[in-house]
Amino acid sequence: MTSAHFTFLILGIATLLLSACQSTTSRHSNTPLLVGPSEPISNTTAPSKYKKLQNAEIFLDVAVPTFSPGFPLLKNSTEIDYEELDDSGIWPQLRRTEAKLFAVETKNALEETKAFGAVRVVPNANTTADIFVLGKILNSDSEQVGMQLTVVDSTGEVLGIKSFEHEVSESYFRDQRNKDKNPYQPLFDKGRDYVLELLSKLDTETKQKIKETALLRYARYYSPEAYGSYLSTEIKKKQGQRYYKFELTGLPAEDDAMLARIEDLRAQELLFVDRLQDQYDTFYAETSDAYEQWQRETLPEIAARREAIRNRNIKAGVGVGLAILAGILASESSKDSRDADRTGSGTERAKAGAKGAGAVIAGLGSIYAVNDAFQSNSELKVQNAIIEEKGQAVDLSVSSTEMKFEDQVIELQGTATEQYLQWKQHLRKIYELEATPDVQL
Structure with missing residues (x-):
């Protein structure tokens, strides 16, 4: 096509557009020119899809353990299959970092709904909570990301298991509107909505049983001889996974002094978990920029x-x-x-x-x-x-923690899991000293 032909073509298109605009103006000459939204602004707000849970009588506390990194394992073993790891393009330290980041992102997504009690990231599922959201990374290469969530309540009941996927557009980081946004956010939004969907099906009576079971399972940890009889167990299966289901067979008296003291210790354990949130938030803040840079460049x-x-x-x-x-x-x-x-x-x-x-x-x-x-x-x-x-550029770890309890300063060192275990052992030691005051332990 010559330059003359090209110019003629452009003029023709401009003429058609101009005539279309004039036609539109003549047809709507009596319509006032709209500046701003084309729809009238309404003073009413659409009801929140979380309203039922937000207005519930009982709010459930949620624990989000650090995700499983999803490493391939050798057959009939817990050892990592490094050959398949290499073939899959998985870098262990990066995936371990993602396991913490994904847990924090899931916690943040759930917390923002204001449909729960406390939502906490924990090192593992060996903690006390009403609901556990167990995550596993299925894939993450900056473009394709996938995770599996298993939602379990304190009775051991598996409420649901579901996998989620998201694909990041190649042009995502070119759009300035996406600055400071998480390209994986749609994945965590899907997971959040799934958890809310499952919990919205629980009635008040079921929630109360979940809370009571959580307390009695914690009490049984300290004194199985005193509280073991209040729980029965059976093995159940869901989607190929076996789990223990706990049923309440009764409740202690309301003025049970031992249970009241155990509740105090439980509050102290959760105080450490709350302090641990600062560690995870710091970890997230220190890691997110480096991780976003990895996503952007990869x-x-x-x-x-x-x-x-x-x-x-x-x-x-x-x-x-x-x-x-x-x-x-x-x-x-x-x-x-x-x-x-x-x-x-x-x-x-x-x-x-x-x-x-x-x-x-x-x-x-x-x-x-x-x-x-x-x-x-x-x-x-x-x-x-x-x-x-x-x-290989992302490699951060959780720092040490100091806890004050009854005029004592307890220094906890090691990984988050090790620190949590040290704190639990310290609380158990206090309980045993109080239970047998005349014995030197």
């Missing part, structure tokens, strides 16, 4: 790797196809040559020559395509190396 590399795989497969496929074609043409050329020798036909000789030349060309083309596929495979290795380098 996302185009993931797309490039996918394109490299596609190109390699296409070229390899073309190479194989040309090799097959070369074989067919060579076979037919030989047949035509034999026919030409037998009949002396010039036409048969010409056909044989053409097919022979085609076989040579196809053979050369197959070699080129396969070599090009190998080159694409080398480019793929480069993309993998870049992603791995980015993945």
Whole structure:
């Protein structure tokens, strides 16, 4: 197309648009010009989908243990299958970091609904709570992300198990409106809505039993001889998972002094868990920028790797196809040559020559395509190396904690799990000292 043709085309389009605008104006000449929203502003607010839980009589406390990183394991073992780990492109330290980050994101999403009591991130499920949201990372490569949530109440009942996925657009980080936003947020929103859906089905009586069971299971931890009889257990199964179901067989007296003291210790344990939230928030704040940078830099590399795989497969496929074609043409050329020798036909000789030349060309083309596929495979290795380098950049851990209790300062060290265990052991020691005051423990 010449420049004159191009100019003529632009003028024609402009004329059509102008006439359309004039037509629209004439049809709506009596309609006032709208500035701002095209719909009238309403003073009414749509009812919240969380309203039922927000106005509930009983609010359930939720524990979100650090997610399972989802490492592949050796068959019939708890050991990591590092060969499959490498094949899957999983970097252990990055995935362990994500296990904490995903738990914090899930906690934040649930907490913002104001439909629960306390929502806490905990090192593992060995804690006291009414509801447990157990997460497992299925996939995370900055473009494709997936997780599985298992929601369990204090009675051991598995309320539901569901997997969620989300794909981040290649252009996500190019849009300035997405600045300071989490590209994975839709995933956590889906998980939040699922948990709310499950809990909205629980009536007040069921919630009360969940809370009572949580307290008595905690009391049984301190004194199984005194409170074990209030709970019965049975093994149940849901979606292929076996679990213990606890049923209340009774309740202690309201003025049970031992239970009151255990409730005090439980409050102290939860005080540590609340303090631990500061650790997780600090961890999140320190890690999120580095993690976002990893996402931002890795996302185009993931797309490039996918394109490299596609190109390699296409070229390899073309190479194989040309090799097959070369074989067919060579076979037919030989047949035509034999026919030409037998009949002396010039036409048969010409056909044989053409097919022979085609076989040579196809053979050369197959070699080129396969070599090009190998080159694409080398480019793929480069993309993998870049992603791995980015993945190894995130490596943070939880710091130590100091707790004050009854004029004592308790220093807790190690990982969050180790610190939590130390605090639980300290509280149990206090209970045992009070239960047997005349014995030196």
